[in-house]
Amino acid sequence: MRKTTRLRLAGALAAALVAAGIATGPAAQASQKQPTLAELAQRHGRYFGSATDNPELTDTAYTALLGSEFDMITPGNGMKWYATEPQQGVFDWTNGDQIVDLARKNHQRVRAHTLVWHSQLPSWLTSREWTADELRAVLKKHIQTEVRHYRGKVYSWDVVNEAFNEDGSYRETIWYKTLGPGYIADALRWAHQADPHARLYLNDYNIEAVGPKSDAYYQLAKDLKAQHVPLNGIGLQAHLALQYGYPTTLEDNLRRFSALGLDTALTEVDVRMILPADDAKLATQAEWYRSLTEACLAVRRCVGITVWDYTDKYSWIPAVFPGEGAALPWDEQLRPKPAYFAIRAALGGK
Ligand code: 9MR
Numbered sequence: 001m002r003k004t005t006r007l008r009l010a011g012a013l014a015a016a017l018v019a020a021g022i023a024t025g026p027a028a029q030a031s032q033k034q035p036t037l038a039e040l041a042q043r044h045g046r047y048f049g050s051a052t053d054n055p056e057l058t059d060t061a062y063t064a065l066l067g068s069e070f071d072m073i074t075p076g077n078g079m080k081w082y083a084t085e086p087q088q089g090v091f092d093w094t095n096g097d098q099i100v101d102l103a104r105k106n107h108q109r110v111r112a113h114t115l116v117w118h119s120q121l122p123s124w125l126t127s128r129e130w131t132a133d134e135l136r137a138v139l140k141k142h143i144q145t146e147v148r149h150y151r152g153k154v155y156s157w158d159v160v161n162e163a164f165n166e167d168g169s170y171r172e173t174i175w176y177k178t179l180g181p182g183y184i185a186d187a188l189r190w191a192h193q194a195d196p197h198a199r200l201y202l203n204d205y206n207i208e209a210v211g212p213k214s215d216a217y218y219q220l221a222k223d224l225k226a227q228h229v230p231l232n233g234i235g236l237q238a239h240l241a242l243q244y245g246y247p248t249t250l251e252d253n254l255r256r257f258s259a260l261g262l263d264t265a266l267t268e269v270d271v272r273m274i275l276p277a278d279d280a281k282l283a284t285q286a287e288w289y290r291s292l293t294e295a296c297l298a299v300r301r302c303v304g305i306t307v308w309d310y311t312d313k314y315s316w317i318p319a320v321f322p323g324e325g326a327a328l329p330w331d332e333q334l335r336p337k338p339a340y341f342a343i344r345a346a347l348g349g350k
Contacts, residue, residue: 034349034350035349036048036068036069036070037069037070037343037344037347038069038070038071038072040344040347040348040349041071041304041305041347042071043347043348044297044347044348046296046297046302046303046304046305047071047072047109047303047304047305048069048070048071048072048304048305048306048343048347049070049071049072049073049074049108049111049304049305049306049307050066050069050070050072050073050074050306050307050309050310051073051074051075051076051113051268051306051307051308051309052066052073052074052075052076052099052309052314053075053076053077053078053309053314054075054077054078054095054098054099056309056314057098057099057102059313061334062311062313062314062334063102065310065311065330065334066106066310067102067105067106067108068106069310070108070310071107071108071109072108072109072110072111072155072304072306073099073102073103073106073108073109073110073111074110074111074112074113074267074268074306075095075096075099075100075110075112075113076113076308076309076316077095077120078095078096078098078099079095079096079112079113079114079146079150080113080114080117080120081115081117081120081121081122081125081142082120082121082122083095083096083120084096084142084146085122085142085145085146086122087122087124088124088125088138089141091145091146091149093149096112096149096150100150100153100154104153109154109155110150110153110154110155111154111155111156111158111265111267111306112150112154112155112156112157112158112198113157113158113161113203113267114157114158114159114160114161114203115142115143115146115147115157115158115159115160115161115187115191116139116143116159116160116161116175116183116184116187117160117161117162118162118171118173118174118175119162121174125138125174126174130174130178131178132178132179135174135175135178135179136179136183136186139175139179139183139186139187139190140186140190143159143187143190143191143194144190144191144193144194147190147191147194147195147198148194148195150195150198151194151195151197151198152195152197154195154198155198155199156198156199156200156201156232156233157191157195157198157199157200157201158201158202158203158235158267159187159188159191159200159201159202160183160184160187160188160202160203161202161203161204162203162204162205163176163184163202163204164204164207164213164216164217165213166206166212166213167212167213168212168213168215168216169216184202184220184224185224185227185229188200188224188229188230188231189229189230191230192230199232199233199263200230200231200232200233201231201232201233201234201235201263201265201267202217202220202221202231202233202234202235203234203235203237203267203268204217204235204236204237205237205238205239205268206239207234207236207237207253208236208238208240208247208250208253208266208292209247209248209249209250209253210249210252210253210256211249214236214253217234217257218256218257218260221234221257221260221262222260225260225261225262231262232262232263233262233263233264233265233303234257234262234263234264234265235264235265235266235267235268236250236253236254236264236265236266236267237266237267237268237269237308238266238267238268238269238270238292239268239269239270239272239308240269240270240271240272240288240292241271241272241273241324242271242272242273242274242281242284242285242288243273243274246288246291250291250292250295251295251298251299254295254296254299254301254302255299257301258299258300258301258302262301263301263302263303264296264299264301264302264303265296265302265303265304265305265306266292266296266302266304266305266306267306268306268307268308269289269292269305269306269307269308270307270308270309270315270317270327270328271285271288271289271327271339272317272321272324272325272326272327273285273324273325273326273327274323274324275323275324275325275326277325277326281326282326282337282338282339283338285326285327285337285338285339286337286338286339286341286342287342288339289329289339289342289343289346290342290343290345290346291346292305293305293342293343293346293347294346297346297347307328307329308327308328309328310328310329310330311328311330311331311332311334312325312326312327312328312330312331312332313330313331313332313333313334315327315328329343
């Protein structure tokens with residue numbers, strides 16, 4: 001190899017290490033290592049989290065960053081109904097426990113996800129008809145068994161996920177159709193009985209901006225608070241897409257939920273784009289990550305931000321939106337993207 005090529009490679013390696021927060025050279029060795037996203041967020045009394053999923057945990061380069069850069073972990077699938085109660089009354093905690101144990105080892109907290117949803121349900125539940133009494137008993141048992149299992153081990157629960165349609169009407173799920181809208185208050189009360197210390201959330205997508213769907217949550221949250229139902233927060237998933245525009249009313253929206261005495265959190269953040277990615281799109285994406293981080297920091301009760309996994313290597317987007325992707329702050333080779341540096345900057349890091 002020619003000397004100039006070698007030098008260039010060494011320079012590129014040093015730049016990559018600096019970008020990854022790894023100190024190089026004598027001067028850097030004397031100074032402190034760069035703070036992580038979690039450490040920067042903690043300076044504002046916030047957390048910075050990532051989702052993860054069990055199959056990824058054999059990837060050691062991946063788990064190294066997962067374990068060091070974040071202080072909150074969400075299991076992407078491991079605590080869902082199909083995974084935890086695959087047969088009626090038969091519970092399986094393998095996947096959820098693996099993630100809780102890993103988080104504990106890394107001194108991270110866990111946003112548990114999710115108890116009541118219309119998706120990823122086991123077939124024993126969806127393949128037959130239930131009377132309201134039967135289904136209420138099934139739901140109560142599932143919630144209380146799972147929440148009790150993780151009592152004292154998780155920070156919060158997404159108790160009900162994705163309960164509304166885009167126009168703010170109730171989604172016609174098995175829960176709504178059989179039990180009526182009261183299933184939401186019931187689920188919160190049952191979860192609270194099983195773990196009085198867990199923070200209990202309603203969680204949904206496309207509720208970042210003020211609009212019919214977030215208005216429905218605002219009204220529901222107000223009603224639940226008035227009835228003293230144990231609701232602690234609203235999770236705004238924030239699955240954003242460059243082609244649909246940035247939700248400019250995000251901060252106002254967070255603020256109105258705070259005014260009800262509720263926490264808010266950005267729970268599943270990603271910013272997808274139509275592929276291929278290019279510098280301009282990555283720059284816009286970085287601006288969006290910066291703006292949403294600033295919005296959370298500006299609102300006292302916005303408690304933290306979670307990205308829906310941290311690397312494009314394990315994003316759910318390409319499988320569900322063909323031709324779209326590049327949605328996360330680290331690329332498929334686990335290299336930090338402009339979005340990562342924008343988040344750091346918004347958190348006051350260099
Ligand atoms: O990340 C999850 C992915 O692995 C699953 O295949 C998918 C199935 O719907 O669910 C993904 O997570 C979803 C989350 O649980 C709720 N909000 C939307 C997320 C993306 O679909």
